[in-house]
Amino acid sequence: MPEAATLAARAPARPPGPGRTPLLVYAVAAVSALGGLLFGYDTGIISGALLHLRDDLDLSSREQETVVSVILLGAMVGALISGRTAVRHGRRKVVATVAVIFGIGAVAAALAPDVTTLIAARFVLGLAVGGASNMVPVYIAELAPAAVRGRLMVLFQLMVAIGQLIAYLCGWALSGSGGWRVMFALAVIPAVALAVGMAFLPESPRWLIEQHRHDDAERTLRRLRPAGADITAEITEITTVTAGTATGNGGWRQLRQRWLRPALLIAVGIAAFSQLTGINAIVYYAPTILDDAGFGNSVALLTGIGIGAMLVVAGVVGAIAVDKAGRRRTMLWFLPGSALAMAVLALAFTADSGSTAQRWTVIISLFAYILFNGVGMQAVLWLIGPEILPLSVRGPATSLATLSVWGFDLLIAMTALTAINTVGRSGTFLFYALMNVACIVFVVAKVPETKGRSLESIERALRGPGPFRKALDEE
Template structure:
């Protein structure tokens, strides 16, 4: 691996090629990314659990909608709360707290005697999901060497996809009466593993330096950097950035120099949902039934989607560091737009022929793959990378809330849109959102591959066009 310096392009290539990233870096990222596994499992398990819990608890249609969507409301609240707590108490402590909340919420959902208790438990799970989606990517970004930061952060998204796949498999395997309680209870195990594992991991060195604990930060960086790395230089780089502007709050997001990074982080967060991923994931069984497939195929659709999301996560983990964040989006989003447009065109046909049905299913999985690589692999990576250290907590919270807020919007409007403008019209709108996202990336998003967080912030502070300032530095 290349030697880590504040300016990767100026590193000595010979020395860098001989340097090995310590195993501790991968341990830190692996354990913390368990938060992603829980995120994916707890958001995905409801699709299988709902089939039987609605009968056991005698849920009305409205109550079913609340049970499904309340976790998204909790996630918005959790993202807002966790950002400020992470600034005050540190990234590591908040991830431990998130693990505890995951365990409590999962256990409460498993033993819920009625709909009110279940809704409350799902809201608690949402708090943990929002906290994990907000703090874990920031923690990984701040401990990882610049050269491999992308693949380690995409590990979080890969674990989200893995959690969803496990949820779909559990939903299929435990589909009998009362199985939904076991589905919810199983989430306690990875929550305990996350909490215990985080107790043995270090705090973010950037947070430590910001709090004046330079000696502890030096110990952490020495443990997490390749032998021969100039740790002192990295500490000076971090301290310089941290000293320039003290840790800020929500008001500091209005600073003019912060706006380009905030626009990119919030814009990518919004497009990650507006491009249609969760509309397809939430309602894929309905889409397939309408395309003429039988119920048995519809029941296995979630498993297929989970597999494609895992494949997309693996491809994305490689792509973001091999070809770059911006390039990954520009390479794969056109395929996402095309696949969504093909689905829209397929639904224009009448009669439901075999060719039409297979066109829908192939386009569906192609869309999941292309969008999973081009957008979902980047959404949790780009914000923590480009947002300045002084406002990283509240700014990342805002971006995460945007993800969950737009996700909620899509969840409660997708079926209404289909009823209003039809399936073809709805999918054409999502296809256009993919095109709009491509235009946004071309105009605003810089390439951050291989850049230290400090060099990214320096480019942001120069003023002018952020993308050109970073690309030219």
């Protein structure tokens, strides 16, 4: 990370060639996306830790769900706080603060002497997870040029996937009683790297313009745009849109405005479906589900590593697809595969339990589901909201969308094992398959294409008199 920080500091001294994106833009995305790695690691590490944590502390299914889900409750609170704080103090300061909270929570979890302290520590980690998931995508979106914004924002989701893969690997390597303490402590390393790296990065030029700091915004944009770019025109566009929408102070009451409803519906809808389609039921509980189904502890952990690897592959494919094919088309191409794979998984658990064919069907359908859902839904999740939500309310609006992610994630985490115990694995996974189908219908009906559009052109289309999708197509 010192290299990235040095790169960020030196970028202005090495102007890019005509049309080339400055290295500072990539440094911004790489450093801030460490928040995604921490997000993925801290939410994913419980999967491997739980196998031994539940034995060490003799936890019931409900207690296991509480240990898993308290981080999500913290994330809901963190999402609410971070949006409003970013309006007042800026995006960069919020991300830097999140890094500090990640470090504090990791140390507290590693040293926790009892379950109560561990739950409190994971709540603190949740505050950081909520802040990172809410503000890092916004920070990247507001600094990146439109031509590369999609892939840079999907870097956040890719880092989440990498964090989850590292968590699975650590869960396998450190398996055994007491190993979960080291698993939690390792998160301190990227937390320190994020905190140090953010000290060298610029503030969002859009936030600076909102604060009437036009000279600072201009200097920042000159560092972030290719040589020869029309900085004056971009500042004028941002200023015009900001002036046209500045009817308040970016508070929650502004979200009641009628013209905002299409964007809020899309952002919250995608947030809800990102969880209702079942991804985190698999990420959190796959080793536990497979172990309880007779696959054995070692096979369950190795399958978890495979799931983490598929999440990384999905992140890479998604990063390419959202800028090449577009956001909407990526969802419509891959979500049908996600629905089919989850349906096959449901059917596999109705087959002869313990047979070789059944076990391979379960594992292959799990991997296929992770790949298709990872590309079709998770790659777009943290991209679509910051793109379509207007600057004047981006803080509270993204907080609402992120709150929805964590609220539905909490619902899944608190009910997954209970649902399996009540209606069985097949019934639970069939419900998730149907939610994938419902998500496809929602995308077809409501979600526009934002590929290659400036944030200001998207906002103008939203404020137009006609339907949002149609207006954006005509922009």
